[in-house]
Amino acid sequence: MPHPDPEELSLLALYDDWEDSNTRDHLRVCPGCAADFAALRRTVEAVKTQPETSRLEVPGPGVWAGIHQELGLSESVHDDPLAGIREHYGTVRPGWAPGEAAAGEAAGDARSGGQDAGQDVRQADEHRAEREVPEREVPAEPVSLQERAASRAASRRSPAWWQRPGPWMAAAAAAVLVTAGAVWSLNQAPRPLAEADLAPLPKYSAAGSARVVETADGSRALEVQLSKDEAQGYQEVWLIAPDLSRLVSLGVMNSDSGTFQLPAGLEISEYPIVDVSDEPVDGNPAHSSVSIARGTLAT
Known part of the structure; x- marks a missing residue:
């Protein structure tokens, strides 16, 4: 399946x-x-x-006092903007304007006055009429910090994204x-099947590692790394049988690392020895019998 x-x-x-x-x-x-x-x-x-949001609390007045002092804000914003939430939440009237009470008092004083009160009454009535113009024609009154904080708190009551x-x-x-x-x-990603440490042979000092990996399509490759290239001619990578009687050439490694595809029918257990040889440029495909580094693959 x-x-x-x-x-x-x-x-x-x-x-x-x-x-x-x-x-x-x-x-x-x-x-x-x-x-x-x-x-x-x-x-x-x-x-x-x-x-968990049930444990969230409104910060105390000391928080705003510390912010005010740290930022060096003016006295005009000295009052805690969250005081309205803690003390007066639910009592703020969003449509209330500070001039409304003053206008009402002016009108009352005008009507209770003497002979010159008529003009004051008319002024108060005109002031009231201006406030009765449809809302879209009247400039919005400034909103206090307390009202703004209360509005934000109310908006936070709506369901959160989660x-x-x-x-x-x-x-x-x-x-x-x-x-x-x-x-x-x-x-x-390639799946490792076997690994080997490559140790230098006499007269050489290059060391490294080798591993056989399997890719997603089922093909296998040998990845070889050496600390340096010490070949007098060129480096060739081999897989060798345990008794050294049979060997398979995988290719030339022109630097300190290389990746070599394995033949489809090759059994790693039959050729577990990884060998990097120093080959002269003489046209002879056989192993030169001079190895730079060697190691045995272990699964």
Whole structure:
């Protein structure tokens, strides 16, 4: 049974009722895919978890006092902007204007006056008429810091993004796609099959390592690294049988590292010795019998 694509695992992780019996059956028998699916599910659950907000508290008056002093603000903003939330929340009238009470008092004083009160009454009536013009024609009065803080507090009562199903589902989908991409990248990375430490042979000092890796398409390659190139001619990489009676040439390494494709039918256990030789430019394809470094692959 083929392994499911990352998209299929993502859909199963996002939606518990997603119909895909073949993939679910595969997860029961494939530990690798089951581990990938479990990682995706953990990501979904982490995004769906709602943060604890019941313990949030309004800062005390000392917080604003410290900010005011640290920033060197003027006395005009000395009052704590959150005082209205702590002490008077729910009592602020958003439509109230400071001039309303003053106008009412002026009108009352005008009507209770003597012989010259008529003019004051008319002025108060005109002032009241101006305030009765439709709201869109009257410039807005300045809003106090307390009213602004109360308005912000009221707006925070609306459901947060994590309390609405649409946004968190989008966030969960994005998180799952990121995780699926990471899982896919890991699955595409070469998988090591065997490794060897390369030790220098007499008269040489270059050391290094070699490893056999398998790519996603099933092909294998030998990756070789040496600390330096000490060849008098050129370096050639070989795989050799344990009794040194058989050997396979993988190619020339013109620097201190190289990657060489392995023949499809070659068994690593039959050719476990990695050998880097110093070959003269003489046209002879055989091993020169002069090795720079050598090591044995271990799985």
